[in-house]
Amino acid sequence: MRVVVEHLDKTYHDRRGRDVVALRQVDFAVEAREFVAVLGPSGCGKSTLLGIIAGLLPATSGRVYFEGEPRPGRAPVTATVFQEFALFPWRTVRANVELGLEELGVAGREREERTRRYLDMTGLAGFEGKYPHQLSGGMRQRVGIARALAVEPAVLLLDEPFSALDAQTRTLMMDELLGIWERTRQTILYVTHNIQEAVFMADRVIVLSRRPGEVLEAVPIELPRPRRESQQGDPVFVQTADRIWGLIKSQAQAALLDDQTVTEAEG
Amino acid sequence: MAVERLVVADRTAFLRRPDYRTVRVLALLGVVVLWELVTRTGWVSSLFLPAPSGVLAEGLDMARSGQLLVHLVTSLERLAWGFGVGAVTGVGVGVAVGFFALADAVVQPIIAATFPIPKIALLPLLILWLGIGEASKVAVVALGVFFPMAINTYAGVRQADPLLIRAAVSFGAGRWSVIRKVVLPSALPMIFAGLKLGAGTALLLLVAAEQIAADAGIGFLILQSGNLMETTRLMVGIVVLSLLGVASYWAIGALERAVIRWRHT
Numbered sequence: 001m002r003v004v005v006e007h008l009d010k011t012y013h014d015r016r017g018r019d020v021v022a023l024r025q026v027d028f029a030v031e032a033r034e035f036v037a038v039l040g041p042s043g044c045g046k047s048t049l050l051g052i053i054a055g056l057l058p059a060t061s062g063r064v065y066f067e068g069e070p071r072p073g074r075a076p077v078t079a080t081v082f083q084e085f086a087l088f089p090w091r092t093v094r095a096n097v098e099l100g101l102e103e104l105g106v107a108g109r110e111r112e113e114r115t116r117r118y119l120d121m122t123g124l125a126g127f128e129g130k131y132p133h134q135l136s137g138g139m140r141q142r143v144g145i146a147r148a149l150a151v152e153p154a155v156l157l158l159d160e161p162f163s164a165l166d167a168q169t170r171t172l173m174m175d176e177l178l179g180i181w182e183r184t185r186q187t188i189l190y191v192t193h194n195i196q197e198a199v200f201m202a203d204r205v206i207v208l209s210r211r212p213g214e215v216l217e218a219v220p221i222e223l224p225r226p227r228r229e230s231q232q233g234d235p236v237f238v239q240t241a242d243r244i245w246g247l248i249k250s251q252a253q254a255a256l257l258d259d260q261t262v263t264e265a266e267g
Numbered sequence: 268m269a270v271e272r273l274v275v276a277d278r279t280a281f282l283r284r285p286d287y288r289t290v291r292v293l294a295l296l297g298v299v300v301l302w303e304l305v306t307r308t309g310w311v312s313s314l315f316l317p318a319p320s321g322v323l324a325e326g327l328d329m330a331r332s333g334q335l336l337v338h339l340v341t342s343l344e345r346l347a348w349g350f351g352v353g354a355v356t357g358v359g360v361g362v363a364v365g366f367f368a369l370a371d372a373v374v375q376p377i378i379a380a381t382f383p384i385p386k387i388a389l390l391p392l393l394i395l396w397l398g399i400g401e402a403s404k405v406a407v408v409a410l411g412v413f414f415p416m417a418i419n420t421y422a423g424v425r426q427a428d429p430l431l432i433r434a435a436v437s438f439g440a441g442r443w444s445v446i447r448k449v450v451l452p453s454a455l456p457m458i459f460a461g462l463k464l465g466a467g468t469a470l471l472l473l474v475a476a477e478q479i480a481a482d483a484g485i486g487f488l489i490l491q492s493g494n495l496m497e498t499t500r501l502m503v504g505i506v507v508l509s510l511l512g513v514a515s516y517w518a519i520g521a522l523e524r525a526v527i528r529w530r531h532t
Contacts (some may be wrong), residue, residue: 056433077437086434090452090529099448103439131529151438 001068001078003030003053005168005178008062009233010048021212022048025062027204028215030155032068035181035188037198039244040208041252046191047083049213050159053189054080057104071154074104079123079148083160085140087147092127095219096143100151114150122146138162138169145177155187171229174201199241200227207244210251219244280355317499322506325499339507341483342473345401349408356409357416357465358458364417365424378417386411386468387475394480404476411472412465419464423457424450444481456530459523466515470508485511 008021009201022045030036040046051057053064055078066077087096094115119125122142127131132140137149141161148156161177162170178201181188192198197203207216221240223231231237281411305311313321329335362474363370364378386407393403427450435449477486485504492501 054437056437078437080437082430082434084430086430088431088435088449088452090455092528099435100438101438103444133529147438226532 001066001069002032003155003187003189004065004067005049005053006065007065007192008049008052008064009264010045010052010057010059011060012225017246023052024212024214026215028058028207028218030189032187033185033202035190035203037190037202037205038208038249039195039198039205041210041248041255042193042214043255044208044210044251046193046208047159049208050144050157050189050191052080053113053155054157056080061230066154068154076100076104076151076153078155078157079151079153081141081148081158081161083139083163085144085164086119086130087140087143089132091131092128093124093135093143096132097124097146099148100147104151104193112175118146118150121149121183123176133232136169138173139164141165141173142176145180147179149184155184155189158190161190162197163192170197175229177201179255181194182226195241195244196232199223199237199244200229200232205240207246207247209248210255214223270372272336290395306413314496314498317502323497326506328505329503330502335503335507338483338485338488338504341481342511343483344478345404345408345521346469346473348401348405349473350404350412350465353409353412354416354465355460357413358420360413361417361420361451361458362424362454365421366446379413382414382418386414386472390476390479397452399456404473404481407476408469408472411468415464415468416458416461419457419461420454423454426457427453455527456523458521459527460499461517462519462523466519470512474508482513487495 002065005028008023008026009021011019011021028036031153038046038049041064052059061251071077088099091099097112097115097119100106106114119128122145124139124142124146127135127139132143135143141164144161147223158177162173165173188203190198190201194224202221205219205221208214209216217239222236223234223240294371298479301314303319304319305313306313310481326335348520360374364374365371373389389410390407399404400470431449431453435445440448473484474486478490481487485507489501489504489508492498492504505519
């Protein structure tokens with residue numbers, strides 16, 4: 001499905017009651033089966049944007065809609081993978097993955113089979129009975145990804161999914177996510193502050209400015225697929241990453257100096 | 268040239284807290300032995316403090332004759348009903364007040380106004396309303412359990428991680444699913460803490476109620492024995508209460524470990 005974001009504004013009130021503009025006139029579209037990364041410095045409202053698209057936060061004005069072929073039954077439009085995993089500590093790996101299916105009313109044999117399929121796809125076979133606290137960060141996020149894939153959403157939303165992981169695990173997980181995407185070809189909206197991550201994975205990178213978050217540019221990534229780690233040395237890769245860094249460098253510096261980013265409540 | 272070698276020693280050694288398992292057993296045994304000695308030597312009259320061996324013998328005697336069982340079962344029945352009713356309503360009210368803003372607005376001030384009342388002060392009123400029978404005793408125990416349960420459950424519900432609630436909503440959970448699948452499990456540790464608090468209060472109120480208006484039960488046994496200067500029987504009642512307290516604490520702990528299997532331990 002296509003995702004259309006139209007004239008989106010989000011203003012919230014900080015603790016002193018002042019208005020903070022998190023997003024201003026954000027307009028863009030994600031085409032069906034496209035992998036789009038939303039990139040910006042900390043405090044640009046990118047997580048807020050994802051929250052609004054997921055229906056977990058109200059927008060101040062503007063709208064978000066999805067268009068495409070009607071989906072059968074109660075199949076959900078979006079599913080989210082959260083930065084802090086957001087796994088239910090009282091549920092085993094299997095039960096975490098089953099949650100969305102329970103809410104969809106998928107039961108019995110079908111629930112079992114779908115759970116199994118996505119556990120296998122994300123490399124979680126053999127870990128079904130473990131509780132989240134028994135898993136490493138990388139394995140936990142695999143559960144987060146399996147849980148989101150299991151409901152077979154038209155659009156997969158990922159909110160800095162690998163930023164809580166160490167560098168090596170992150171590289172492996174990016175590879176795996178790309179592998180999964182090449183098989184499932186869902187529409188993906190991937191929020192990150194990491195330029196390499198965005199360029200390596202996405203078809204297009206939407207660069208947001210620092211608060212108020214506005215679209216600076218949508219940068220197409222002209223790298224062939226399937227993507228390989230070795231492409232990170234490719235001149236196209238380096239030039240694109242440099243160009244994006246040029247767009248946000250001054251803003252990232254400002255963010256560094258601004259103590260507000262520390263206290264900011266970016267949803 | 269002289270060379271100095273500094274070997275690193277563990278400087279945190281004094282912070283260690285060994286288990287001292289044998290000391291635990293010995294401490295309890297020691298008190299019992301001391302108690303026995305103090306009464307055996309006649310230093311304290313057995314009218315005021317009967318020897319533990321005497322208390323044990325009397326207890327076994329009462330158990331054999333069946334009278335101990337009558338008192339124990341009567342008390343346990345009141346406890347079970349009072350504790351059950353108080354805990355279930357407490358959890359229900361705690362979840363409702365913690366989750367629904369309207370319930371919070373209605374119930375919170377009422378709880379704040381009624382919580383400080385010592386529940387035993389309500390017994391005469393409860394006897395007026397419910398009669399001198401079992402209902403008034405069950406009710407006073409239930410009231411005593413209700414408050415810690417409601418307040419603890421409320422706190423547990425309020426502590427539920429908003430991120431997990433949003434995650435559940437993002438996967439299609441509605442109000443009741445969120446309560447059942449996120450809020451209640453989040454509140455479980457606090458609910459069990461409330462159960463432990465409530466168990467103590469329940470025992471206290473039960474004995475108090477049985478000493479005011481009853482013809483059976485451990486509280487009645489203690490009061491009657493005291494009136495008749497039967498100190499050994501009185502001590503049997505007290506030991507039974509101690510055992511009841513320990514047993515309920517242990518049982519709730521065991522239930523907690525069985526229910527909350529996801530804890531990091």
